[in-house]
Amino acid sequence: MPISEIAGCIGCKTCVQTCPTDVIQFDYDQQKAYIAYPEDCQICHLCRLYCPVDAITITPEKSIPVVVAWR
Amino acid sequence: MSDAKTISRRTFLGIAGSAIGATAIAGNMPPMPPMDQPPTRNQPNIDADSFKEETLETDVLVIGSGIAGLFAAVKAHDAGAKVLMVSKGRLGSSGLTPFGKGIFSYDKDNAKMTPDEYLAKIADSAIGTNNPVFTRQLLDHSADRVAELREWGFFDSALCFESFSKPMRERDIPIMERIMMTHLHKEQDRVVGASGFSLDHNTIFNFSAKTVILCTGSGGFKASGFPLCDLTHDGTIMAYNIGAKVTGKEWNDGHPASAKNSGSCYDNWHGQIEERPSTTSEQVNHHLGVDMNYAAYVNGGPVSMGPASQSEEKTTDVPAGPYVPEAFRQAGPPPQPERPSGLLAIFSKDKPQGPPGMGSESVGGSTAGMAIHKSEGLVPVDETGLSSIPGLWASGDALGSYMSGGIYTQIGSSMAGSAIQGALAGEAAAKASQSVTSISIPAEKIAQTKAEILAPLKRETGYSPAWATQVLQSVMIPNFVLYIKKERMLQAALAYIEELKEHHGPMLMASDRHHLRLAHETMNMTITAEMKLKASMMRTESRCSHYRLDYPEIDNENWQAWINIYKDEKGEMQLEKQHFNQWPKFA
Numbered sequence: 001m002p003i004s005e006i007a008g009c010i011g012c013k014t015c016v017q018t019c020p021t022d023v024i025q026f027d028y029d030q031q032k033a034y035i036a037y038p039e040d041c042q043i044c045h046l047c048r049l050y051c052p053v054d055a056i057t058i059t060p061e062k063s064i065p066v067v068v069a070w071r
Numbered sequence: 072m073s074d075a076k077t078i079s080r081r082t083f084l085g086i087a088g089s090a091i092g093a094t095a096i097a098g099n100m101p102p103m104p105p106m107d108q109p110p111t112r113n114q115p116n117i118d119a120d121s122f123k124e125e126t127l128e129t130d131v132l133v134i135g136s137g138i139a140g141l142f143a144a145v146k147a148h149d150a151g152a153k154v155l156m157v158s159k160g161r162l163g164s165s166g167l168t169p170f171g172k173g174i175f176s177y178d179k180d181n182a183k184m185t186p187d188e189y190l191a192k193i194a195d196s197a198i199g200t201n202n203p204v205f206t207r208q209l210l211d212h213s214a215d216r217v218a219e220l221r222e223w224g225f226f227d228s229a230l231c232f233e234s235f236s237k238p239m240r241e242r243d244i245p246i247m248e249r250i251m252m253t254h255l256h257k258e259q260d261r262v263v264g265a266s267g268f269s270l271d272h273n274t275i276f277n278f279s280a281k282t283v284i285l286c287t288g289s290g291g292f293k294a295s296g297f298p299l300c301d302l303t304h305d306g307t308i309m310a311y312n313i314g315a316k317v318t319g320k321e322w323n324d325g326h327p328a329s330a331k332n333s334g335s336c337y338d339n340w341h342g343q344i345e346e347r348p349s350t351t352s353e354q355v356n357h358h359l360g361v362d363m364n365y366a367a368y369v370n371g372g373p374v375s376m377g378p379a380s381q382s383e384e385k386t387t388d389v390p391a392g393p394y395v396p397e398a399f400r401q402a403g404p405p406p407q408p409e410r411p412s413g414l415l416a417i418f419s420k421d422k423p424q425g426p427p428g429m430g431s432e433s434v435g436g437s438t439a440g441m442a443i444h445k446s447e448g449l450v451p452v453d454e455t456g457l458s459s460i461p462g463l464w465a466s467g468d469a470l471g472s473y474m475s476g477g478i479y480t481q482i483g484s485s486m487a488g489s490a491i492q493g494a495l496a497g498e499a500a501a502k503a504s505q506s507v508t509s510i511s512i513p514a515e516k517i518a519q520t521k522a523e524i525l526a527p528l529k530r531e532t533g534y535s536p537a538w539a540t541q542v543l544q545s546v547m548i549p550n551f552v553l554y555i556k557k558e559r560m561l562q563a564a565l566a567y568i569e570e571l572k573e574h575h576g577p578m579l580m581a582s583d584r585h586h587l588r589l590a591h592e593t594m595n596m597t598i599t600a601e602m603k604l605k606a607s608m609m610r611t612e613s614r615c616s617h618y619r620l621d622y623p624e625i626d627n628e629n630w631q632a633w634i635n636i637y638k639d640e641k642g643e644m645q646l647e648k649q650h651f652n653q654w655p656k657f658a
Contacts, residue, residue: 002334017161017248018232020301022270022585037585039537042300043335045344046164049230062334066295067541069435069550070367070374071330 002041015047119528129155135286137168139467139493146497163235173483197476216490262462289468296328296437318471319447325360330432351483357399364554365392444485455499466492477615527590533578536589
């Protein structure tokens, strides 16, 4: 998985705003961020770096096939 | 907001149907990618008919919130204009800006090269493809922009949200974030505003503006391994759609990724994202990238990362590939700046942690769809980045300024160039706004825009943007299409892309605002792909990062020219030559 877990979210929405590819959404009932579209995660770690409570776990594998110029 | 949190039956089926889903179901239940879901009718979880419209007015509308947008907004404000910034992302964390760790600063008093020496060397590396007016701006303005950034705290943190917020807050410049812009409006031959939709609620925003500055960056094909997946040439395509001329589509940024975890930007960059930015000084290079693709094309993998001269060294049995000017051929590794950083630091050798692929296998295509920084985008008609449409400016990677030409020459120049061009465009747009008295977007145009924005939500049958993107990637990313080019293959790829654009594009579906964004981004990528293929076919020579296997030589007789692309009155894509050193006229 790319972004794989948000644990200990304080509901500040910073990661939702920070994610360049709109992967993270906000659950207004739970007042917590959640991973909505992991297939669009570009694994840049901006969300993790901006998270004030270090709640985000990211792994280096894409969740969808990667098309490359050669292999 | 409740629409986003319920997991649809369709998504549930997707999850339950796979092993990954089975493990995810116990945790946070991330949905499967749309292409893994069983085909169903589109059942949007938001109501397309509930979208409200809001209209806002400003003098200068800045679209984009990277470093070009920051300077455009600040300088337009300081020149007396009412400014509004709108962004698909967030100030300082959208586009390539958060990842540009090197910024060029020319210190006139302690320069290693005189301005004339520097300009001559850039022109030599760029084989004439650079526009010296914009190259010169690097020398004239970089130190001033860097000084401002230093004052705002840019060099004190790896993350630039705080330092970018400081001058915006001090000036009370409003910022509207998470809005995907889709349309520019033109009335009586000048730009009058723009429209887009919110990613957070069902609202369409219409911006009535005296002038517009596109700071929307460049784009790619959402390839993996480079932090470019939010950039889909949105500004360029919006401008193209109202008749602006665009350029630079035949050039290629050739960044590869590590073969291992090739989809991870962070791992590819070895955590460089967490470093604080620093300045760079004069160091003119000839960074190809396409040479690696050539080596892989001729010999097959594995290919290891390295600068042009290194790959030549390692693959001596490879016939002559992309041309490197004599002054930039070296027996050993090229000299490195004191502290290599920035996007192209991954070409450097001496970083303690090592760039991706160094010593291990690389794969290509991580920046597929992106040209060289500053070489693609709107055609400027003057040195401030005014486009061929009156009232419309572009700056940074959205402007085809040819600051470096069709090759990346100076590490750190991309960040500096965006800051410089943003500032110049901001001042010019503010001044131009003063003479504009009244502007308005006609009601019928607003209604038509709304219908076009929401169309993918209203389709019950059709194609998913993720699938269309996957098809586009499969056609455009392999090294024998855009990196090692030949007529027959470009024609074949074009047949696919035209099919996608004409048949599938009008049938793209969206079930929510995220997928609505993807649908519009997919169309922008498809039009970009068409431009890239057509420009690549037209340029019957090889130069800088454009390499034709069937025309491997430089053709100075016919190709001392850039290629401009525009939409004619019938809506057809047209291409024309513009001679180096000539400025085009208004459209």
